[in-house]
Amino acid sequence: MYSARRIALGLLAAAAVAHAADAASDVTQLNKETFEDFIKTNDLVLAEFFAPWCGHCKALAPEYEEAATQLKDKNIKLAKVDCTEESELCQSYGVEGYPTLKVFRGPENITPYGGQRKAASITSYMIKQSLPAVSVLTSETLEDFKGTDKVVVVAYIDASDKTNNETFTKAAESLRDSFPFGASNDAALAEAEGVTAPAIVLYKQFDEGKAVFTEKFEDEAIKSFVKVASTPLIGEVGPDTYSSYMSAGIPLAYIFSETAEERKELGDALKPLAEKYKGKINFATIDAKAFGAHAGNLNLPTDKFPSFAIQETVKNQKFPFSVEKEITLEAITSFVEDFDAGKIEPSVKSEPIPETQEGPVTVVVGKSYEDIVLDDTKDVLIEFYAPWCGHCKALAPKYETLASLYGESEWKDKVVIAKIDATTNDVPDEIQGFPTIKLYPAGAKSNPVDYSGSRTIEDLIKFVKENGKYGAEVSEKAEEETPVAPAASSSSSSSSGSGDGGSTSTSTSSEAAKASDVHDEL
Numbered sequence: 211m212y213s214a215r216r217i218a219l220g221l222l223a224a225a226a227v228a229h230a231a232d233a234a235s236d237v238t239q240l241n242k243e244t245f246e247d248f249i250k251t252n253d254l255v256l257a258e259f260f261a262p263w264c265g266h267c268k269a270l271a272p273e274y275e276e277a278a279t280q281l282k283d284k285n286i287k288l289a290k291v292d293c294t295e296e297s298e299l300c301q302s303y304g305v306e307g308y309p310t311l312k313v314f315r316g317p318e319n320i321t322p323y324g325g326q327r328k329a330a331s332i333t334s335y336m337i338k339q340s341l342p343a344v345s346v347l348t349s350e351t352l353e354d355f356k357g358t359d360k361v362v363v364v365a366y367i368d369a370s371d372k373t374n375n376e377t378f379t380k381a382a383e384s385l386r387d388s389f390p391f392g393a394s395n396d397a398a399l400a401e402a403e404g405v406t407a408p409a410i411v412l413y414k415q416f417d418e419g420k421a422v423f424t425e426k427f428e429d430e431a432i433k434s435f436v437k438v439a440s441t442p443l444i445g446e447v448g449p450d451t452y453s454s455y456m457s458a459g460i461p462l463a464y465i466f467s468e469t470a471e472e473r474k475e476l477g478d479a480l481k482p483l484a485e486k487y488k489g490k491i492n493f494a495t496i497d498a499k500a501f502g503a504h505a506g507n508l509n510l511p512t513d514k515f516p517s518f519a520i521q522e523t524v525k526n527q528k529f530p531f532s533v534e535k536e537i538t539l540e541a542i543t544s545f546v547e548d549f550d551a552g553k554i555e556p557s558v559k560s561e562p563i564p565e566t567q568e569g570p571v572t573v574v575v576g577k578s579y580e581d582i583v584l585d586d587t588k589d590v591l592i593e594f595y596a597p598w599c600g601h602c603k604a605l606a607p608k609y610e611t612l613a614s615l616y617g618e619s620e621w622k623d624k625v626v627i628a629k630i631d632a633t634t635n636d637v638p639d640e641i642q643g644f645p646t647i648k649l650y651p652a653g654a655k656s657n658p659v660d661y662s663g664s665r666t667i668e669d670l671i672k673f674v675k676e677n678g679k680y681g682a683e684v685s686e687k688a689e690e691e692t693p694v695a696p697a698a699s700s701s702s703s704s705s706s707g708s709g710d711g712g713s714t715s716t717s718t719s720s721e722a723a724k725a726s727d728v729h730d731e732l
């Protein structure tokens with residue numbers, strides 16, 4: 211049996227070799243015998259940890275091959291490890307999902323691969339990794355260097371100026387995954403480029419072609435210069451750029467349009483405005499065919515384009531431009547000026563504020579959220595629900611009982627039991643599932659407490675008592691007088707209330723519903 215196994219393994223190994231040879235691959239397949247040696251003898255290696263059955267791995271394979279071939283003569287090696295055969299090796303590198311890509315500079319220096327899984331991205335990412343964070347440039351190499359990427363950053367520093375050299379190098383280290391950085395101490399070259407040391411020039415293959423930094427060299431100032439100057443005047447919002455726009459710390463103005471021609475046309479029309487607000491408001495087009503649903507997040511219709519909106523990215527406020535009006539430089543200029551002057555109210559999606567509160571539970575809408583939930587004199591328990599959510603329906607009768615108990619108690623002016631339909635009203639909180647229940651204690655509105663207990667009246671009372679300012683407790687006695695049977699039976703016919711506090715989306719499997727029935731106390 212032992213020898214049979216050896217033969218089988220031998221066959222597998224031979225098959226693997228034959229396969230690799232067939233494809234004439236530039237990707238080196240490694241195992242636990244060869245891995246260590248390979249990363250010791252090659253200065254820069256990108257390793258993919260994969261499983262043969264994994265779909266994303268299959269999609270990556272041809273891209274990975276192509277990148278390996280392109281990087282071959284740059285002495286950057288691409289390797290792969292089959293984790294179904296080398297589980298120990300994969301575990302030792304903390305691989306948790308497939309594919310996992312890691313950059314190795316020797317066995318000690320390992321960083322996650324931060325690019326996209328496309329040949330071009332892999333190639334450009336790894337070339338950047340292979341360069342020192344700052345390349346030393348001369349009059350011979352500068353022009354070539356400018357061509358290495360859409361944006362490159364070059365410092366002109368005196369040979370004796372150690373302080374500025376260090377400051378620039380530090381900033382470059384932290385941005386090395388995004389841009390190539392270079393430096394020169396050739397005064398004549400600086401002059402030819404129109405600057406005097408110390409200065410930084412950001413060369414870009416779009417817009418005005420370059421931007422110059424002549425302020426005092428400081429880490430933050432350099433980084434923010436690079437961030438602003440490298441952002442195209444009119445960029446494009448997409449999966450690659452969205453998060454950097456959201457973290458830019460300044461508002462983003464979206465130009466939604468369904469065709470590339472129209473996006474170009476509108477972008478060109480608004481360029482003077484984008485120029486004027488550069489560094490203050492980012493402007494970008496967005497493909498409404500692919501990402502039209504995003505218009506809804508900005509309180510714009512999702513079926514009427516072109517359209518325009520500004521998002522205040524820090525406070526997450528939305529300022530949609532009326533789709534009834536035409537997008538012209540003039541109209542958008544006055545809209546943006548008003549926005550900048552604080553003259554436009556953010557758009558809040560909201561149902562009308564109810565004229566009277568019908569039931570025991572206080573109904574909150576987008577427009578009354580601040581007045582009710584953030585009322586600093588009251589402990590407010592609020593449920594974020596969706597009309598289609600089964601667990602929310604199951605909770606409803608219990609929640610009403612809870613509201614009645616407080617409403618008829620000595621605490622009626624101190625404790626509010628509220629609910630908001632989070633599908634038809636903007637809420638400032640991020641809601642992960644329905645129902646979400648939070649307590650906003652009086653005097654501590656910026657520190658809401660998430661409810662994660664079971665959805666029983668008893669536990670909800672305990673939660674309000676323990677986390678609210680007033681320690682308000684009511685007795686559950688009245689509950690026995692409330693007929694609950696009809697509610698309970700209707701809830702078990704749809705999906706049922708959860709006893710363990712787990713939130714859910716639309717559908718609940720019948721098993722889960724049964725399991726939570728067990729915990730359901732009403």
Ligand SMILES: *[C@@H]1O[C@H](CO)[C@@H](O)[C@H](O)[C@H]1NC(C)=O
Nearest residue numbers: 346367368369375393394395
């Ligand atoms: C910056 O300092 C490094 C290390 O001392 C040196 O190699 C490099 O040439 C300096 N850069 C310039 C532009 O003088």
